[in-house]
Amino acid sequence: MSHSVKNIEIGSSLVTILWDTKVESKFHYIWLRDHCHCSECYHPLTRQRLQNTYDIPDDIKAVSYELSGDRLIFNWNHQDHKSEFNVNWLFLNSYCPVLILQEDKIKNESSYLKLELWDVAKIETELPRIDYLEIMSSDEGIKKWVLKIWKYGFCLVDNVPESPECTQDLIEKISFIRPTHYGGFWDFTSDLNVNDTAYTDIAIPLHTDGTYFTDPPGLQLFHLLKHTGTGGITTLCDSFHCAKLLQLENPEYYEILSKFPIPTHSAGEENVFIQPSYPRPILNHNYMGELIQVRWNISDRSTLNLPLDDPELQIPLFYKATKRWNELLESNKNEFYHTLKPGQCLIFDNWRVLHSRRTKFTGQRRMCGAYINRDDFTSRVKLLNLDREDILATI
Numbered sequence: 062m063s064h065s066v067k068n069i070e071i072g073s074s075l076v077t078i079l080w081d082t083k084v085e086s087k088f089h090y091i092w093l094r095d096h097c098h099c100s101e102c103y104h105p106l107t108r109q110r111l112q113n114t115y116d117i118p119d120d121i122k123a124v125s126y127e128l129s130g131d132r133l134i135f136n137w138n139h140q141d142h143k144s145e146f147n148v149n150w151l152f153l154n155s156y157c158p159v160l161i162l163q164e165d166k167i168k169n170e171s172s173y174l175k176l177e178l179w180d181v182a183k184i185e186t187e188l189p190r191i192d193y194l195e196i197m198s199s200d201e202g203i204k205k206w207v208l209k210i211w212k213y214g215f216c217l218v219d220n221v222p223e224s225p226e227c228t229q230d231l232i233e234k235i236s237f238i239r240p241t242h243y244g245g246f247w248d249f250t251s252d253l254n255v256n257d258t259a260y261t262d263i264a265i266p267l268h269t270d271g272t273y274f275t276d277p278p279g280l281q282l283f284h285l286l287k288h289t290g291t292g293g294i295t296t297l298c299d300s301f302h303c304a305k306l307l308q309l310e311n312p313e314y315y316e317i318l319s320k321f322p323i324p325t326h327s328a329g330e331e332n333v334f335i336q337p338s339y340p341r342p343i344l345n346h347n348y349m350g351e352l353i354q355v356r357w358n359i360s361d362r363s364t365l366n367l368p369l370d371d372p373e374l375q376i377p378l379f380y381k382a383t384k385r386w387n388e389l390l391e392s393n394k395n396e397f398y399h400t401l402k403p404g405q406c407l408i409f410d411n412w413r414v415l416h417s418r419r420t421k422f423t424g425q426r427r428m429c430g431a432y433i434n435r436d437d438f439t440s441r442v443k444l445l446n447l448d449r450e451d452i453l454a455t456i
């Protein structure tokens with residue numbers, strides 16, 4: 062939706078714009094000058110700021126302005142500089158007050174990048190999946206794939222050649238692999254080759270990986286290459302959906318899961334007090350209070366030994382809240398069972414979708430896969446969707 066300017070009032074340190082929606086925005090001159098996107102101030106290709114913000118004098122002021130159509134030009138009292146803005150850009154980036162959230166596209170439930178939260182009943186009717194060749198043959202295929210992962214938190218890839226090489230080629234269509242102490246592209250079995258229960262045959266409850274990292278892996282891909290025995294079935298769970306259920310049912314439990322810092326350590330380490338340590342809560346939110354990351358791993362939770370405001374109250378509350386949280390995750394409404402098989406890859410958002418190896422397995426079992434950084438996944442989603450006019454810079 063485009064907006065028009067009804068009135069402009071030049072003040073001593075800011076300009077007030079009255080919009081067609083009858084609301085007013087205030088833009089400080091320093092802000093406007095700092096956000097000048099002319100080719101001297103802002104690299105036209107790399108979209109990076111060139112000007113030094115701190116060369117702008119404190120008393121920067123617009124001496125005049127010109128409004129023609131959707132172009133609004135300010136003439137500054139410094140270096141004879143002009144800054145041209147698109148009025149829609151100003152409306153969407155208004156900060157005093159923030160107006161973008163009033164935009165239909167953001168509120169519109171069917172907005173292009175809206176997450177589709179799911180439970181088992183819903184996801185079984187529309188399993189996100191795509192064929193290997195569609196991904197490998199075009200950017201359109203990659204775009205379709207990453208959008209399914211973005212919206213549903215996971216996606217199956219069918220008809221993948223049953224080799225680690227083809228599996229690595231596939232995941233690298235999204236981005237480069239995130240190396241960790243487990244290696245880059247992993248090809249593993251139950252031989253404790255790495256000191257972690259993933260390298261055994263035991264059951265591992267629903268979890269996210271890397272809760273001991275300041276930046277847990279964004280995506281994780283599995284390709285089961287071989288399994289001669291039984292068991293080891295995978296389950297998935299949309300933790301964002303469960304968080305919504307918990308918030309509705311028990312705001313106090315939601316609150317403590319959003320605040321209580323969890324010490325973690327990777328297998329083999331112990332919880333050594335190395336300052337600054339980075340314990341994070343289970344439910345992590347962005348500056349707008351939106352849930353953006355769940356960190357949940359019972360195996361890697363370390364000793365709860367952090368200073369708390371009221372440990373007598375908080376420790377029992379932590380156990381009650383996480384017990385209810387775990388019940389929601391493992392409810393047969395929310396825990397989706399899926400048997401991995403050679404030729405089919407599973408990729409999932411490790412900040413949102415929990416995974417498990419639900420039961421102990423027997424026999425020979427060989428799995429390969431890799432991690433991708435969250436930022437590299439998000440960047441891929443953005444860059445593959447730049448052609449969409451209707452995507453507001455809201456990621």
Ligand SMILES: C[N+](C)(C)CCCC[C@H](N)C(=O)O
Nearest residue numbers: 243247257259269270271272
């Ligand atoms: C690398 N590979 C995925 C095979 C195993 C990683 C083990 C992850 C660890 N248990 C955690 O939950 O973070």
Ligand SMILES: O=C(O)CCC(=O)C(=O)O
Nearest residue numbers: 259265270295417418428
């Ligand atoms: O072996 C599996 O099915 C998955 C084990 C696991 O959770 C992992 O490797 O992160």
Ligand SMILES: [Fe+2]
Nearest residue numbers: 268269270416
């Ligand atoms: Fe895992």
